[in-house]
Amino acid sequence: MTSVHLQSFPAAHPPAIPQVPQLGLPWALAEAQTFHLQGVGRLARAERAAAKQCAQQDAPAYLAAESARLAAVCSQLAGEAQQWWQALVTNDEGTVCEAVNTAFSDNPAAGCAVGVDGSVLSVVMRQQDLDSLPTQTAGLTPSGRPTLKNLTKRDRLLWWLTAMGSNVVATLKEGFATAPGITAIDLAVLTRLPGTQRLGFVAYGRWTRQAIEGTPWRNAEDALRFLDIGQDVACSVTTTASGNLSSTIKPLDTTRVTGLQELLDHAQDEPDAGEPSLADLDISLGASSRPDGGNPVVDPYRIKSFAEWRQETCSAPPPMPSAPPADPTALVPGQTLVLPEEAWDGLHIAFGFAGADADLTLFLTRDDGRVAGDEDFVFYNQPSAADGAARLLGKRPEGPHTVERATVHLSALPEQIRRVAIAVNMDVDRGLTCGSLTSAALHMTCMTGATWTFQPPTDPSIRAMVVAELYRHTVDGRPAWKLRAIGQGWADGLDGLARAYGVDVD
Template sequence: MGFGFRVGVPGLSVRVSTRGVRTSVGPRMARVSVGGGRTTLSSGMGPLYASTALGGGRRRTNTSRTTRSGSRTRTTGPSGAQLERVRRQAERAQQEAERDAAIAHLRELRQQMTSVHLQSFSPVHPPVVPGPPQLGLPWALAEAKAFHLAGLGVFARAERAEAKLRAEHDAPGYLAAEQARLYGVHGELNAEAQQWWQALVANDEATVCETVNYAFSDNPAAGCAVGVDGSVMSVVMRQHDIDSLPDQTPGVTSSGRPTLKTLTKRDRVLWWLTAMGSNVVATLKEGFAVAPGVTAIDLAVITRMPDTQRLGFAAYGRWTRQAIESVPWRQPEDALRFLDIGQDVACAVGTTASGSLASTIKPLDTSRLPGLQSLLDHAQDDAASVDATLAGLDGDLLANDPSTHDAPAPDHYRIHTFAEWRTQTPSAAQPPAMGQPVLAAPTVLTPGQNLTLPDEAWEGLTVAFSFAGADADLTLFLTDAQSRVSSDEDFVFYNQPSAAQGAARLLGKQNDGTHSVERAAIHLAALPEHVQRMTIAINMDVDTGLTCGSLTHAELSMGCATTSWTFQPPADPAIRAMVVAELYRHRSAEHRSVWKLRAVGQGWADGLDGLARAHGVDVG
């Protein structure tokens, strides 16, 4: 049997509403209704009838409170005590938040003040003057045409044709004059840079003090170099006053909860002493990094004494480069080691008989040190203007801050317009003065060709490898006479872009139109004696799987102030790394030491790994 639906009750009626479905059984005079609502008994006459429930009606709920008499009461709000309790809780939460913020701030402040010495300072390198912009005949012709065609109408065909002829005639002369002038500027800048470097290395007092003070200008403790005696530099440092420290420090209650407690005198002195040591060590580290010829630094620390509110010396001593560089500075507490590794060190904070740190600062007696005493007498406080005197001292120590008098750097390579060249043509046509650098066309090298570099190349040699078609990296190997490096530090590549204290370094890769150019700078005169050769090589990007045959328009350009050379290596599809050129020391017929350049253009199929192994680098 399938699904069936049957209504078999006589007198059954069905009523459907939103409250459910109801069924009624019985005559209209007395009808029982059963359904989704409640069971009722109906009786009545005509279309109207009354209905009485038989029981089991719904229970109604009432959320309002009633009194015993049955009357409904009004809902009540929180009491005054409850509101006061909530207010106190909010105040306590606000106080705890402010306390936690103050604790975090104090911890960060102390960490910053006592961790200055953990910074690293890169040593200064010989300056490399960038070469002048490369100009071409199309550029010169465009400049000349713009000048000669100015003011001529579009329909002045004869005049425009004549102007173009004049432009074609003038462009080569304009180009040659600008190139010669720019290379002359480059030679002057290079000579100035080398002169500055030699003065710095030779510990010329004015050069060293100016360079060091420029580096000190952004230090948290103001200071400056005031003199150089042989290889010893004198530095004065201004330490923050101990009264500038906060009055509170983070602590914990007996129950282990964080709190703020009053900073005791001994804790205040320890904080201040550690901060002073951190600034002293950082000043020494940066001074040695910036002044390569300095072997020791005499440093004196001046501050305002808390008892007298007068200026006095808080510490002085001599620290050698070896002592500073031999300590592994890792923790803030290491800053206090400045007291132990120096020579003739004196400090205004002493120790008690039990060996504990003293809670007072006593100015050092400098009466037997004429130089320090003279400096202190010159900066002596005036009771009527203590703040002004201290401000004046701070101003003296910061007098070399370059940010206060920096001027826009001049554009040494500003290209003269064609109109300017026209006004200078008579003088420009004169032969160059004796010794003035003159632009010469680059010498094109062939594989295996070698030549002797001029003396100018010793002071600054630029290298540029330009290419297209695929990506390649420039690498340098500083080797002995057998083309083997003495250590992996003599391998210059993208992860180690400098060697021999900056005498050989990569300058980065740039896009130049459709080509890529990676440059390097070499200071032959600064290379150590064990470096007898320098290999200039390229290697393909290992991730691409491409070979040197994928390179197009590859060219190595090298030059100094007055001469340049170019070499186009072969596009060999069988290799992934190539020695493009070599520089090597040579003894001339006059028994004079010279550097020579040789074009090579040979390589290795296994790429950079094979190239590095062939030069003695441990590739793992």
């Protein structure tokens, strides 16, 4: 409560646009063959040969079209990013307030940017109520035994004032870090007043970037310096002639600052009044806020399927549907099977789960079980590898579960890629383990509708797990791909998993 001002906040910088996924002809050919072979029987040799010939003709045009479209998307994103950055550094009000409020959204004392005037930002902060603080503190008896001691009114008030100062300074530091064109912040602090439980302003003032960035912040007591380094600072907690803190908190006169009384008049005192209110800023913007359940973020580099491209360019009817798929094949740990050739041109992977968040990752390895380079590690910051042959497709809620999808074109993988490890990892910083997952299941489907499922163990001792593995093999003298269910992992999470496959995690 009294040390958040000791944090440092990274300075804003121009947005970095992710690179366009690299696509290759083997990937495009696999996509085209998957499309053209749908509905063609395995024994219809002439039809299959004709379908493959059509795929070879279409694949270069499909590859060129998707590469050009993605390059155009990248160019558009770069232009939009430049416009946004220019608006931020020139203090466009909407851009600055949105950026600052996003930065404030996880603060323990909720802050809200409400306007920009030139290079001055206005912020309202919701401080924890004094009545919510404990009235006792840990202590020792004369004989050294632990006990609870009652806090005096002034000690409790000093605690509350230090916490307020700490949050004020942290809010100012984060505001300046987020908005590089802002030179000063007008900040006013709201809280519920003791006794009446009515909202009131208990501190306000103006603090310059120079004052905040030029002041050393070394310990909790430094938080009280916010009273001395600001301009026209007013605070409900005052110092008496004898040097002691006042024992009561009274609302400040809002007529001294234009707009404060109007803001207070329109504030709802009850958080359940049916309208957004300043009284529940700490709920709507604080660390306890929950996702609003809105639409998931769309991947700007989503690759159009061959079917989408063909329909747009050729207006061709969709292929005939294949026969209804057989029942899924459930696998047990250690079980292996040979994948049909139809799975080589497109194996769709879906990892569904509930209970906690997890991330799907892929490792494309050589015979020694290690990646040739970090570019063969597919994860949320690098969602594509091998010119598109292995790709994450994103994560989204589906009913009561979350599902993250991926696709692997085995026939498009370079010859040196001998294995593909399909893994999941938990958020180590939050202390989550695979035991936090419920209803976890891996589903793999190929173009014929054949599906394989595996429910990995939810082991509370591990934080990253290889769920399954695809690997090259030889069956009856012919090349093949096999699938193995595994369900084993590492206690130290993604770092340990990545190191085991030769990824540099430094």
